[in-house]
Amino acid sequence: MPQHTFRLNGETVTVDVEDGVRVLWVLRDVLGVTGPKYGCGINVCKACTSHVNGKAFNPCAVPIDQIGEDDEITTIEGLADTVEGDGLHPMQEAWLEHDVSQCGYCQPGQIMAAVALVNRVRAEGRAITDADLDGIRNVCRCGTYPRIRQAIRTGAESMG
Amino acid sequence: MGNHDGQPPARLSRRTFVGYVVGGAGVAVAADLTLGAAPASALPIPSLPQVAELYDLNDFLTHCALPTSNLIGIRIDDQGDAHFALPRMEVGQGITTAVAMLIADELDLPIERVHVTLAPARPELLFNQLTGGSNTIISMYTPVRVAAAVARKALLEAAAIQLGAIVSSLVAKAGVIQAPGGESLTYGEAAASAVIPETKQVRVRLKDDASLALVGKGHRRIDAVDAVTGRKEFAMDLDVPHALPTMVCRAPDLNGTARSVRNQGDVEEMPGVTHVAIIPTGVAVRARTFGQCIDAVRALDVEWNPGTVPGKDAADVLTELRRAQLPLAVPKLGAASVEGEFVFHFRSGSALEPNCAVADVRDGSATIWGGLKSPIDAQSKVAKALGLSQAKVTVNVVQGGGSFGRKLFSDAAIEAAHASKAFGAPVKLMWHRADEPRQGRVHPMAVSRIRATVLAGSVLTFEQRHTSVPVDWRHGLGERLTAEVAALPTGLGNLGFSETVFLLTQELPYNFGVITQLLNEPQPAPTRFNTGSVRNIYSPDVATANELMVDRLAARLGKDPVAFRRSHLKSKVVRRVLDRVAELGEWGRAMPAGTAQGIAIHKEYKGATAVLVEIDCRPETVNRKVRDAVTGPRVTRATVVVDAGLVINPDGVKAQMMGGFADGLAQALTYSNHLVDGHFLEASWDNSAYTRQWNTPLDFRCEVLDSDSTEPGGVGEAGVAASMAAVACAWARATGRMPTEFPINFHDPLHFEPKSFVPPVPPSPTDGLSYTF
Numbered sequence: 001m002p003q004h005t006f007r008l009n010g011e012t013v014t015v016d017v018e019d020g021v022r023v024l025w026v027l028r029d030v031l032g033v034t035g036p037k038y039g040c041g042i043n044v045c046k047a048c049t050s051h052v053n054g055k056a057f058n059p060c061a062v063p064i065d066q067i068g069e070d071d072e073i074t075t076i077e078g079l080a081d082t083v084e085g086d087g088l089h090p091m092q093e094a095w096l097e098h099d100v101s102q103c104g105y106c107q108p109g110q111i112m113a114a115v116a117l118v119n120r121v122r123a124e125g126r127a128i129t130d131a132d133l134d135g136i137r138n139v140c141r142c143g144t145y146p147r148i149r150q151a152i153r154t155g156a157e158s159m160g
Numbered sequence: 161m162g163n164h165d166g167q168p169p170a171r172l173s174r175r176t177f178v179g180y181v182v183g184g185a186g187v188a189v190a191a192d193l194t195l196g197a198a199p200a201s202a203l204p205i206p207s208l209p210q211v212a213e214l215y216d217l218n219d220f221l222t223h224c225a226l227p228t229s230n231l232i233g234i235r236i237d238d239q240g241d242a243h244f245a246l247p248r249m250e251v252g253q254g255i256t257t258a259v260a261m262l263i264a265d266e267l268d269l270p271i272e273r274v275h276v277t278l279a280p281a282r283p284e285l286l287f288n289q290l291t292g293g294s295n296t297i298i299s300m301y302t303p304v305r306v307a308a309a310v311a312r313k314a315l316l317e318a319a320a321i322q323l324g325a326i327v328s329s330l331v332a333k334a335g336v337i338q339a340p341g342g343e344s345l346t347y348g349e350a351a352a353s354a355v356i357p358e359t360k361q362v363r364v365r366l367k368d369d370a371s372l373a374l375v376g377k378g379h380r381r382i383d384a385v386d387a388v389t390g391r392k393e394f395a396m397d398l399d400v401p402h403a404l405p406t407m408v409c410r411a412p413d414l415n416g417t418a419r420s421v422r423n424q425g426d427v428e429e430m431p432g433v434t435h436v437a438i439i440p441t442g443v444a445v446r447a448r449t450f451g452q453c454i455d456a457v458r459a460l461d462v463e464w465n466p467g468t469v470p471g472k473d474a475a476d477v478l479t480e481l482r483r484a485q486l487p488l489a490v491p492k493l494g495a496a497s498v499e500g501e502f503v504f505h506f507r508s509g510s511a512l513e514p515n516c517a518v519a520d521v522r523d524g525s526a527t528i529w530g531g532l533k534s535p536i537d538a539q540s541k542v543a544k545a546l547g548l549s550q551a552k553v554t555v556n557v558v559q560g561g562g563s564f565g566r567k568l569f570s571d572a573a574i575e576a577a578h579a580s581k582a583f584g585a586p587v588k589l590m591w592h593r594a595d596e597p598r599q600g601r602v603h604p605m606a607v608s609r610i611r612a613t614v615l616a617g618s619v620l621t622f623e624q625r626h627t628s629v630p631v632d633w634r635h636g637l638g639e640r641l642t643a644e645v646a647a648l649p650t651g652l653g654n655l656g657f658s659e660t661v662f663l664l665t666q667e668l669p670y671n672f673g674v675i676t677q678l679l680n681e682p683q684p685a686p687t688r689f690n691t692g693s694v695r696n697i698y699s700p701d702v703a704t705a706n707e708l709m710v711d712r713l714a715a716r717l718g719k720d721p722v723a724f725r726r727s728h729l730k731s732k733v734v735r736r737v738l739d740r741v742a743e744l745g746e747w748g749r750a751m752p753a754g755t756a757q758g759i760a761i762h763k764e765y766k767g768a769t770a771v772l773v774e775i776d777c778r779p780e781t782v783n784r785k786v787r788d789a790v791t792g793p794r795v796t797r798a799t800v801v802v803d804a805g806l807v808i809n810p811d812g813v814k815a816q817m818m819g820g821f822a823d824g825l826a827q828a829l830t831y832s833n834h835l836v837d838g839h840f841l842e843a844s845w846d847n848s849a850y851t852r853q854w855n856t857p858l859d860f861r862c863e864v865l866d867s868d869s870t871e872p873g874g875v876g877e878a879g880v881a882a883s884m885a886a887v888a889c890a891w892a893r894a895t896g897r898m899p900t901e902f903p904i905n906f907h908d909p910l911h912f913e914p915k916s917f918v919p920p921v922p923p924s925p926t927d928g929l930s931y932t933f
């Protein structure tokens with residue numbers, strides 16, 4: 001069986017798994033990293049949103065053989081370690097401040113998408129707009145959308 | 161809202177109750193789960209007011225528990241932490257947080273040290289272990305507090321012996337007991353020293369509301385940190401040894417079944433695949449990863465039997481429903497009659513977490529793990545499916561990723577049990593997203609007909625005939641339910657369960673002269689469609705039809721919608737929420753053409769909700785573009801005011817209203833299942849247009865009123881009906897057209913290309929890296 005090596009949450013991992021298996025299942029079923037959730041498997045619901053090399057991506061839509069040795073995958077479990085200090089990531093703190101989560105199933109994906117959105121908007125040298133927030137595709141069946149919008153604005157501020 | 165004169169036997173005075181300290185070492189206590197509920201027989205049901213006014217579904221659910229002896233317990237461990245296994249399921253509604261708050265307050269323990277877990281199936285609890293009808297807090301409020309008070313008392317008694325002081329001189333605070341001399345003992349030390357010779361009854365007094373530190377103030381969910389760090393575990397995150405991913409290849413027709421598999425050998429040879437077998441709902445495949453299950457499901461070549469509605473379209477179902485409408489009693493009186501008919505289409509009840517369960521069936525016994533709202537039912541159904549006795553089946557309840565009623569059914573647990581048995585191996589079974597709208601539980605299609613009579617400036621009659629595809633209520637209510645329904649006063653017992661629920665929940669809160677509201681569910685077999693109570697069963701549709709008609713009646717009489725409602729409302733509670741929402745949401749402010757406000761009220765769950773929205777139906781808004789999105793009219797502002805009775809956690813109530821609003825908004829404007837040729841077309845979240853960020857109001861506000869009621873109300877479902885109705889009313893006012901089918905976009909050209917039915921699930925994409933951001 002082919003071996004695949006990549007960076008996951010700051011560490012190098014090697015897995016034995018067939019080419020073509022989507023990264024989501026490598027994470028969840030092979031490595032036991034269950035923060036990224038399954039909600040559709042076709043890049044629609046965004047529950048699995050994680051980062052590859054600092055950008056948001058949906059691992060349900062990426063075969064493992066497209067990930068190379070130098071690629072760094074960050075899941076919700078590794079998000080806090082991408083910032084200084086021992087605490088949570090400012091976006092996670094903002095989520096707590098606004099008590100966003102209900103069932104919580106969508107929230108790892110929401111937070112990972114939010115961090116990427118803030119980074120992108122910042123790179124473009126501007127502030128977050130309602131249109132940016134409208135463009136977030138992540139489904140929340142519990143309907144926490146308004147609190148997500150508030151938390152992203154708070155998180156963006158404290159991301160400095 | 162009942163005037164409960166009856167006193168339950170265990171209740172001694174308003175705040176004094178009896179509980180139990182369990183014999184043995186350490187502190188374990190128990191209280192009767194039925195505390196605080198009045199016996200059903202004590203309720204008078206006068207004939208004139210509508211049934212739901214006096215005796216609603218929550219009374220019914222609470223009273224169903226009375227005849228059984230149901231104990232719930234709290235254990236204090238050696239660290240002094242409290243443990244409570246909640247015989248209900250947490251699916252996002254915040255009940256574990258509310259219960260932890262109650263225990264922390266009554267026990268004088270920091271909330272971080274109260275550990276609330278979900279109890280496995282306990283058959284002795286019978287009806288009492290069902291999470292439905294937004295009933296949890298209503299029925300658990302008193303028993304949980306009594307158990308905590310008993311625990312506190314037992315700890316104080318143990319400490320008194322250790323400290324050589326009298327109990328009344330001791331002060332308990334934050335898990336530490338202090339004697340007047342300054343000596344102290346932690347709860348852990350007190351619990352470790354406690355030896356109770358035998359189980360005994362004790363009397364306790366509950367604290368005054370004023371001395372509660374947490375209850376009534378906003379509190380963050382106790383699982384919030386786990387949720388934002390990915391540590392919160394759902395059923396599919398459990399590490400059950402050898403339970404490998406399993407999926408089911410389903411028929412192209414709704415509820416079709418598998419006759420034979422033509423290429424079983426080939427599929428078994430596919431990478432990662434370990435097992436393939438026919439089960440009652442399709443062909444199950446087990447593999448090392450879910451991705452390999454998806455590939456195998458797509459590769460299967462299956463001969464299918466037809467489904468339960470072969471060839472049928474939504475229009476056929478509508479014809480059936482119209483044919484079955486019960487007649488209106490008041491004849492049509494020319495210009496005096498105001499009539500309306502409203503059609504509500506099927507809507508998927510699926511949560512974001514798909515149906516799923518872990519099952520290990522081996523050696524004549526079975527263990528199940530799942531997010532189950534009705535675990536006792538799951539236990540008996542799994543036992544039946546496997547031909548085992550109920551005692552051989554263990555059902556563990558896991559937190560669920562949303563439910564909205566659909567997890568009252570144990571569909572995935574039963575499937576997982578079948579698959580595990582067929583394979584002789586443990587399985588982690590999950591539905592593909594495509595399976596959810598196509599084969600999962602749906603909110604039943606319904607049609608509501610209303611005729612009102614207006615003469616000389618007043619409304620003389622208001623009649624409603626609600627005709628619905630039958631609702632499946634077979635989730636474990638069983639004998640218990642039949643018995644309870646039969647015991648209901650004034651002949652309610654002769655009605656079917658659907659009619660009973662309808663009567664117990666539906667109440668038109670207006671003085672409109674003669675009011676009749678009747679339900680008919682033709683086609684007795686509830687198995688044709690997989691229906692279920694999806695976050696409130698009849699109310700959203702019934703309220704939407706009613707409130708649209710109320711606006712029309714107001715217009716007919718030349719009255720402002722708020723003033724008209726105000727002058728006709730029967731209840732003070734409803735008038736209060738209406739007044740407040742009108743003020744907060746600035747009812748009547750000037751709005752540009754093509755935009756409008758809409759207002760609606762709803763009374764249920766021992767409380768009342770009012771919603772005021774502003775909608776923008778101007779072409780530039782309706783036609784705004786977001787990739788692959790159903791945009792349409794935008795609700796720009798929403799204000800919700802709720803009287804939820806006595807509130808334990810106002811933040812939790814607001815969260816539930818926000819969720820209920822998202823639901824009502826979707827059901828009014830965009831969210832449906834299209835039945836075409838015997839199956840539903842929708843197979844993804846982009847097909848079923850549930851509320852997304854691009855539909856979310858830019859300004860959402862919710863206020864929870866201080867209630868005059870001393871009883872907690874239910875909140876999980878309370879926000880949906882008035883939200884859906886308010887959006888519908890706003891749309892009607894903005895466009896000048898009366899909406900008659902829901903969602904309003906139902907007949908728009910289909911916004912998606914339906915995915916294949918054979919294979920039943922779409923391929924996993926490979927181009928994810930071109931969409932990074």
Ligand code: FES
Nearest residue numbers: 039040041046060
């Ligand atoms: S599971 Fe990956 S986007 Fe839905």
Ligand code: FES
Nearest residue numbers: 104106140141142
């Ligand atoms: S919190 Fe439940 S799906 Fe978002």
